[in-house]
Structure formats: C-alpha cells, structure tokens
Amino acid sequence: MATIAGSLEEALAPIADGCMLLVPRGNAGVAMAATRALVRRGAKRLNLVAVPTSGIQADLLIGSGCVESIEAAGVSLGELGPAPRFAAAVRAGEILVKDTTCPALHAALQASEKGVPFLPLRGLLGSDLVKYRPDWRVIDNPFANHDPIVLLPAIKPDVALFHAPMADAAGNVWIGATRELMTMAHAARATVVTVETLHEQNLLDDPVLAAGTLAGFYVEKVAIAPRGAWPLALPGHYARDEAHLAEYARLAASAEGFARYLDLYVHERRAA
Amino acid sequence: MATIAGSLEEALAPIADGCMLLVPRGNAGVAMAATRALVRRGAKRLNLVAVPTSGIQADLLIGSGCVESIEAAGVSLGELGPAPRFAAAVRAGEILVKDTTCPALHAALQASEKGVPFLPLRGLLGSDLVKYRPDWRVIDNPFANHDPIVLLPAIKPDVALFHAPMADAAGNVWIGATRELMTMAHAARATVVTVETLHEQNLLDDPVLAAGTLAGFYVEKVAIAPRGAWPLALPGHYARDEAHLAEYARLAASAEGFARYLDLYVHERRAA
Amino acid sequence: MSGARPDGEFRTEELLAEVMSRLIGDARHVAVGAQSPIPAAAALLARRRGGGRPWVSILESRTHNFFTDGGRELFDCAGQGRLDVFFLSGGQIDGEANINLVSVGDYRKPKVRFSGSFGSAYLYFVVPRVILFRLEHSRRALVEKVDFISAPGTSSQNVYRPGGPIALVTPLCLFAFDREKKRFRLQSVHPGHSVEEVIENTGFDFDRPAQLPQTPAPSAETLRLLREVVAPELADAYPRFAASVFGIPTQRRSGNGEAAIRNP
C-alpha cells in the first residue's frame, strides 16, 4: 500500500486539519522533522494522542496553535522540567486535556488493534482520572462478585506518525523492539512514517529483520528524513541533543522566547 | 531467571502432572523432542492448551494417555488429515475437549498477559461454542445499546513449552516474528524452552536480534535440543519431514499402529 | 499424479480455483486459512491477474505472508476491517449457511469428530466476503441442519456482523447466499454436471433460476497461469496438493534454504 513520498510535505498530506493524530513517546521514534513541517504548514485543530506520553513534540505543536486536544499520560521535557507551552495552554484553558495513565492508553489502542469496542484495565478506581473521563465506564466484573473494573473504549486514530531507522521500497518499516509503533499502525486508519534511510532489500525477506518489521500493508506514506527525530534520540542511531533541548526549554518558557525558537529552528528551516 | 538445563529431562521438571500446559501451533516452534521425553516420563493428566491449534504433538500426548483435557481451535495433521488419536479419544469420551476459535485463544492469553480477568471478542454469538463454554459470558456492550458481546476469561497456564532457534546463557530466547511465543511466556507462570543452539553473545545487546527476543526474565528453563521440532518444521531452519508425518498418520490410525510408532520413535529414543 | 494435460482439459481443482478467483472480485486483502489449497490457488491467481493486488496472506506460507505480529495478527487484521475475503469449509454446511467443523452426533460423545472450528467463529462475522467451499457434494456434507454450529450463517440485526457468507463452491456447482432470505440460490452448474445431480446430492433446499447457466470453463490462459505460475508458489504451503494436482516435485517445498530432515 505504501508509497515512498517525494517530499516530507507530500507524506504528511494524510494528516488533515482536525484529525486524530497518534504519536509515540520521546525515545520511541518521534517524527520531529515532520512535526516542524506540520507547524510550517499551519496544521490546525489536531487531536493529539500521545503513546503514552510526549515532550517537545506536543509542546511545539501546542505552542504553535496546532492542537485542539491532547490525550496523554504525561507531557514533560523529562530532566529539563515541565513542558512550558503545554502547561501555559492548560492554565489558559486553550486546549482540552484528556488525562490518562500509560497502560490505559496502550490498552485502548490494543482495543482498536483487536477490533473490540473496549478493553478492561485494573487499577484506576478512585482516581480522579475516572471522574474526568466520562467516556470510561466502570462495570462489575462478570466473572466475580462485587469486583468493579474500568472499561476503556477503543481509541481510533486517523493517522499514526512516527520516525524509524529504515524502510524498504515496499513500505515495510523496521521498528525493532519499539513494538508500540506496530500497535499504533494497527490501531490507526493510516500510518505515516519518516525514516533515516531506505533499505535495499525487502525487509520481510530476512527473518531476523522481519521480526522487527511493520509490514507496508499498514503504511500509507513513507518519507526519507535523515536525523528526522532530532533533537530527540533515535536509539541505536543518535542520542538526544541535550544542548538543543535545554535551549528549547529556556526559550519556550515564555511566549516570546517560543516565537524566537520557531524563527530559529522551524520557520527558517534550519532544522529541516 | 533462566538456567540452562543439563538435560532435556531436567528442563521438563516444571511440567508437573496435572498442570496446564501451553503449546504452539505446528509451524511456530513445537517442542517435539521435549514432547517425546514427556511421553517417556509418563506425564499424566495434562491440561493441554494449544495456541491456537495442534497436530502431532497433541495427538502423541493424547494417544499416550498423558492428557486429561485439551483446549484448542483445531487438532489435525493438516494435509495428512484428521489427528487420529485425538478423534478416537473424543469419540470414546476419554478426554475433555474445550472447543474454541483461534482469536478467542489469543485474546484469552492476552488477558493473562495484561493481568485483566477477561477480554471481549466480536463474533462467536450464535455459535455452539458459546453453548458448551459455560466459562464464557455474554454481556451487553456498555458503550452501545443492545449490542451483545462475548467476554473470555483469562487463560492462566502453569507452563508454556516451545522450541526456538537459539538462546543465550542468560536465558534470552530468539523467537523472531513468532510473537505468540512471547504472549505465551507472558501469560504462563513458567516457561520452558528447547533450542537448536546457544548464541554466544547476549541477544539483547544487538538491537536487531533484540527485536525478536524473549527476555530470560520470563524463562524458567532452557535445554539444548538440536532438531528439537522434528518431525515438524522450524521455519528458517528445517522443513517438515513429510515422509515421517505420513508414516505417523498411517500408524496412528489404529491403537496398535500407534503403539508401534511409540516403540519405533519414542521409547527407543531413536528420535531423541 | 499428473503433469501437463492436453490443452482444454482441466481438473476440478483448477475449475474451482478459477470460480473462487472470480468471486474474490476487487478485494484489497484476501487471506487463506489452514487446509485450504484450492482457495490459496484462487487467491494467488487473483493476485497475478490483478498485477499484485489483492494482498494475499496464506496461513501456512512463509513467502505469502506479511504477518510479523504472531498468530493473532490475521485475526486482529480482520477485526480492524483490513481483511476483505476469507474462505471457510465445514464437515457439514446447512441451508442457512451454518457451518460445522466440530462433530456429528452428540457433542460429548460424537459419532464423527472433525478437527475443530479454527478461526471460523470469528472470521465469519467480521470478513465482509466469506466464500464457503466443500469438496464433497453429498447429502451428508450439505445437510438440512448442522449437528454443531461452529459459526452461524446469519445473525440477528443487533449482532455486530460486518461479514458473512457470499457463496458456496462445490465440485458440482456454485451457490450464492442471500443473507436476507437466509437461503442459497444456485448460480451455475459446472461443466459435466446437471441440476438434477445437484438436487439429488444436496441435503438442503435452495432457490434456482428458471434458466440455469453453466459455469464457464477456465481459459487456456488461466490454466497456464495456474500451472506455471501459481502452482510453484503454492508448494511452500501445500506441498502434497501442489504435487498431486500440479505435479510440482515435493522437494520444492523446502525452498528458502530449508533442508528437509528425513531422519533424526
């Protein structure tokens, strides 16, 4: 199904304004080059779903006004502190946050992957998360007596977007042990992937590579974006750019600083 | 956790009489050498759970009187026809069959993997499978109106047993794309694995191998059993021994012939 | 055992593969389960004709199989709405398209025990176009009412069911299934057979048009594709079938660098 796109911009066409966009956690292959391209394009009203957390990617999109809502178990810059544009937007009531917990997000995606309307999950009871998630249900476990359990409805994203080490001409993508990327692709209607390089052979022909490969069957578009996770890490390939992330944290602490960051690294295309 | 066992027999110690034993489908790494060792040991009252189907492995254990019950979506010799000892034992009422369907087995194992008491599954309604599975429940989907859906209770096996290409000294096992082996190990209390060879490096140190590796954390015992899936295939390593399987099908068609098969290939240890 | 046949002659398996291939239609993804060599041939034939479309997944095949998420992926894929066509058979199939893959007689002490329901109780519900096939066209195979329902042919309105049967292919004929009426309708009778033969050997009642067409024979080009292109591809999943129907030497099954092991 997959086609190798001629440009990053072309690959991002399936990410329509207003769509539900699924993105991975910080070290799992975040498509940062693609994210900057979305900001440049002026993407609007994205309903972001982080699997299960996000950092600079969500913060950048929120600060740029691309986001209507975000479902996440956490949004932060890790050791560098809170995600400033996220926190500011929440305080100002500018975005809708659907707070959740990591395993609930994984389970709700697995529900979509399996084509079931919901998945149950232990825990959660008595948490205010349940209070603010009217879409969750509590039932009595039918296999026991007086045993309440939460049911999570399937999350059905329009597009999953991530960055991976390599793809082949058939659109097969090597994701390694970062298996949530596979669940994301199975759960989403369409999947857009940026990769470091194209692999010359078919990834499914080698049983060792195949074990870590998402079939092109699930992939809508692939674009080549070398160092496409920068300034985040692509584990096994490059580390986080700590200096740049610290600069981001410093600049994004204010609206003015954030605008300057965009000028420096996003709109000027110095980072693309 | 895993220790490399000194012998096949030692590795099989966790498979106690009366336990619930989880085994994979025919081309997913069936531990046939281990199965013959179980027959020689005179294993009793096994509650076999096939993921999701079985063939000569289940037939051999049933014919040898090792099996009390079997949960499976299918038991057959594939192109070679029905599984004769299975069919004979069912007709004679000698074993309890818990008929199921492939995705129900996968889902019930995923329930154990996730530590939830049940998983829902579409389909099934109106099938006589539901009629004969009093352990399944039908509820009204709480996210819709008048939308019945089946809930499958988690299957909690005592031991998962399979054969894989290689393990390392830490008990990490390379399973490749045969991911149900990972779910099986996660769902089972203990996992016993036979392998073709020991890999000299730690499998988790190589990101490409790690993508297809089950961590030793989940593995109780590993034994080296070259050609341990014979006469079944170990994909990527050796094919099914069609001639031997045809001989099995022919001999196992009668109780006498089956006894002769055991003499020839199991008790005489010619196959171990 | 056979090999080349005189032009124009064809085996029943070849005719059925052609019939099923036409039923596949404009699918995006066709999957074939266990013990289904003719459907596998049909799917590969459709893919050849479609220039690489549909995607074909053959459960027992290593080469025609893109699944890398284990045994559950086929079913998850179907649950996601990403599987358009599947094939099912049954020890018994009845007039309401219920299929029985479990047993004849009392379930707990059956007269005949079949292999089991495999994925039928799920895939019959979620795959939009399920093609039934039964290679024995007899009153004991095609019955009025199955002894055990592995998967029901139809469901009530409130049951989630985007999928279900569209047709039944046998060595004698092709039936279409009408989900509203819950009945089969005879579509065509295969060359060399008659409607009387179908009626005599069918245990259930079915509809039929006044004028009954004959199933078209496979063209020379179809037969060439089946024998020269499809048959060798089949051999990795169905070595015995490929050998007996198409004369493909059985050693070909151990392709992909796999050496057959004859003795331990």
Next chain:
Amino acid sequence: MSGARPDGEFRTEELLAEVMSRLIGDARHVAVGAQSPIPAAAALLARRRGGGRPWVSILESRTHNFFTDGGRELFDCAGQGRLDVFFLSGGQIDGEANINLVSVGDYRKPKVRFSGSFGSAYLYFVVPRVILFRLEHSRRALVEKVDFISAPGTSSQNVYRPGGPIALVTPLCLFAFDREKKRFRLQSVHPGHSVEEVIENTGFDFDRPAQLPQTPAPSAETLRLLREVVAPELADAYPRFAASVFGIPTQRRSGNGEAAIRNP
C-alpha cells in the same frame, strides 16, 4: 557540579538512594519510571549488593531494560505480578498517600499544571511495594488533601489491589505507610534534621514513636559503590543527574556507539 568528596561526607541524593535501596528488600524485579534518577540509583545499588538480583528495569535506559514488547511491557509485566517494587512521586502527596501528578486548583483551569499521571493510576494498584518519594519536603508538597487524585493511597476491600504504598522518602525523613490505618508513621529522621523540622514542613498529620531513630548514614562502601559503579550506569538514562550529582561527564551518555548530534 561535584566530583569526589571527602570520605564520610555524602550528598542528600546519596542518602536517599541508600534509604530506598534498603526499602527494596528481597525483591525479584524493581522498575523505575520516568524522571526518577534517585530511585534508579537505589535500584542499581540494590542489584550490585544482591549480586545481580533484583532485575532492574529503568524506563529511559537502554542497558538496564530487558523489554522487547514495546511500551506496554512494563505495565503488562506488573499486571502479571512480575514487578515487586516501583517508585512514585507527586506534585502533591497527602496524608492518606493519595498522589497528585496533574494540577493544583480547578482541574479545567488550574493554577499549576504538572506533567500528568504517567503510570501511577495503574502501578499503584498492582505493584506490591510502591515507594513514594518527594524531593521537596514542604507544606505545599506534602498536603492534607491533594487537589487531584492521580492515584489513591488506599482502596476499599472489594477493589482488586495487590499493591500500594509502603513508604515515603523525603530529604528530611522516612515515613512508613500503614494501609489499615491509612496513615503515615515517621520511621526515622535523616542526619542533620529534626522531628520538629519534619512536623513544621509537613501538611498532613502522621504517627510517630516516642523514641525516634536517626536514619543511618550511608557507609563508605555504599558511597564507593554509588560513586564508582552505580553513577556511570545511571548516565545513559539520567545524564544531567549523573553529571550534577556524581560528576559523570555528559558525553558518556552517548555510549553504545551513539554519537551526540549537536546541530542539524
């Protein structure tokens, strides 16, 4: 920035790592989530002392991490009963061990917004021994009642809950948690601090024994292990912490053949 310190001196982080390490006890598997460098140090210290036991999983680490089934494996593992110890913090923690990782003030328009609940709302229920930690011991951090319950400290009898809090570690002291009484009990006060200081800076009421012991200082051997063995291992997950507390050069984080990229 620091490096070697005179023998006997220790940093608060080192004391807390030692305290947490003792709390880990005889575990089989300890996991450490996001933004938890001191717990990571504690777990690695316990593993060193235990000669390779417990297994340690550090979420952000590549070397201390055996997970190959994606982001869900940690949680699945805990759900299977295969995770014995986990660490949680909170923007607010209250006297009933409720934790708040979400916000202060009105949820929909908060005064302060924290990062989010991460895995707490699940792991707090299923991990038998959860160790709470809070690096700011103040009345705004340790409150009478949290503004938002990310995860409750206790649950009613009929709620499935094999897990829960056992202790709370702060820079001033160690509290034990009594699940029956739903109250903290002061266990020991760290060297250089007093019970009065603890009372004055704690927003919730707690029990305490008549005679209150001082938390033992880490031994020279513990400090050696932390500085020479644990600290370098920490750097792949927590480069800034390893640099600022233990003086590990930040370039070490890019081990495993990963070159840091300074500029695009």
